[in-house]
Amino acid sequence: MKTLVTGGVRSGKSRHAEALVADLPSVTYVAPGPTTAEDPDPDWAARIAAHRQRRPARWTTLETRDLTAALRTDGPVIVDCLGTWLTAVLDERALWDSPTEEIADVVNGLVEDAAAVLRTRDQVVLVTNEVGLGVVPAHRSGRLFRDLLGEVNQRLGAACDEVHLVVAGRVLVL
Amino acid sequence: MKTLVTGGVRSGKSRHAEALVADLPSVTYVAPGPTTAEDPDPDWAARIAAHRQRRPARWTTLETRDLTAALRTDGPVIVDCLGTWLTAVLDERALWDSPTEEIADVVNGLVEDAAAVLRTRDQVVLVTNEVGLGVVPAHRSGRLFRDLLGEVNQRLGAACDEVHLVVAGRVLVL
Amino acid sequence: MKTLVTGGVRSGKSRHAEALVADLPSVTYVAPGPTTAEDPDPDWAARIAAHRQRRPARWTTLETRDLTAALRTDGPVIVDCLGTWLTAVLDERALWDSPTEEIADVVNGLVEDAAAVLRTRDQVVLVTNEVGLGVVPAHRSGRLFRDLLGEVNQRLGAACDEVHLVVAGRVLVL
Secondary structure (H helix, E strand, C coil): CEEEEEECCCCCHHHHHHHHHCCCCCCEEEECCCCCCCCCCHHHHHHHHHHHHHCCCCCEEEECCCHHHHHCCCCCEEEECHHHHHHHHHHHCCCCCCCHHHHHHHHHHHHHHHHHHHHCCCCEEEECCCCCCCCCCCCHHHHHHHHHHHHHHHHHHHCCCEEEEEECCEEEEC | CEEEEEECCCCCHHHHHHHHHCCCCCCEEEECCCCCCCCCCHHHHHHHHHHHHHCCCCCEEEECCCHHHHHCCCCCEEEECHHHHHHHHHHHCCCCCCCHHHHHHHHHHHHHHHHHHHHCCCCEEEECCCCCCCCCCCCHHHHHHHHHHHHHHHHHHHCCCEEEEEECCEEEEC | CEEEEEECCCCCHHHHHHHHHCCCCCCEEEECCCCCCCCCCHHHHHHHHHHHHHCCCCCEEEECCCHHHHHCCCCCEEEECHHHHHHHHHHHCCCCCCCHHHHHHHHHHHHHHHHHHHHCCCCEEEECCCCCCCCCCCCHHHHHHHHHHHHHHHHHHHCCCEEEEEECCEEEEC
16 A cells, blocks of 8 residues: 555644554555754744654654655655655755746656656555645745645655545545 | 435545536536636646546546536536635635625625526535635635635535535545 | 534534534524634625524523633533634634643643543533645644644544544544
């Protein structure tokens, strides 16, 4: 089973995603965003720490932005989350101010590579954010991000068996 | 069947809406927003072009802000989308800075006219945006828009047989 | 039955919530937000007035920020809504600029008290907002609010029998 878990912030997405693989042995937890050391936001650090504390000690944590390589890991994989992955990709490659089409090409290329590996796999849970349900963001970076992440979610969701939407702690299988 | 298709940006709404009428002959595609010529945003133009390319060549495109007239067209009609229609109405009538109640009266009047025609019809797909699921927008225009569009969606949704929510490319019949 | 009703602005949440208790006698309607007198926004006042007009005259209105006490009221209770309650709590205690952890402690404490009472009750409808499905808000207050409300919704949702998501006037039982 491959599952894309989506929802809003503090909806219970991560908790649900972790429950999906809780009984499996040797889970690899992929953290694709900026590491705590790289990100000076104390709220972010606190959230990371809370997530970490909740995870079973026997899980292996893999901090990487190489989504395709991460998905090639043996055994069950949980990626949390695609939003931080996308941010990390745009940061690392300094793409935020590039032309939209160029950015979309890079991101879609990475996503298609990841989707190709995903299609050959079992026991993968991808956590993502649903960020496209507000008004048009005031800044280009916000508009860009929500368009890109919407596309990422569609493409990787298409390579999964199920998409779960989490709202107020409840799960809806789409 | 009359269907309101809602969801976030890049959720796969348009694709799903088009699939709903794909097998029907002589579909009229109603584009109620600003035309490419009127809107200088290159990202917008690229999106319009991508949508256009995906549509069957035999479909008739109707660029109009007169929603009621568009719904009176013979044969299957798809309107994509109510968000751009609302923006176009507010722009054209220079309503953005008017008192809230006055704006609501104009928009609700137009919506009730459209809903009345809609109730007499079959084979209509309305695509809209769900924009009310973020925090309160910083600007009045954003707050205004999300309130108005929420109301538009409720009123036209009530005149449809089904409302579909699209998330990450998956469809949920509400 | 205890129900948490969530959804976007102008989605039809309040209308649905009211319909859930419409046939019950002696309903207490809890308005936990700023009173009209306290909030000078005319749009807000108009919305409150419209809501009030829709409610049966035999309902008792209770304006209070003490959620736990409100939930101890005899008979059916409807609280509309948790978003305005949270705002009122943060305003009243001047918490907006406090450290995140301190704010979360206060809010979570109040929520746990309310949840404890809620678990002993029947015939309660809590209306809330889903605000975590847009891009990251530009201001700390927005980020704070959506994180806190997401957590409030999860915790109180867990103490309810059902969570209903309202989109474009349609209800989805999660």
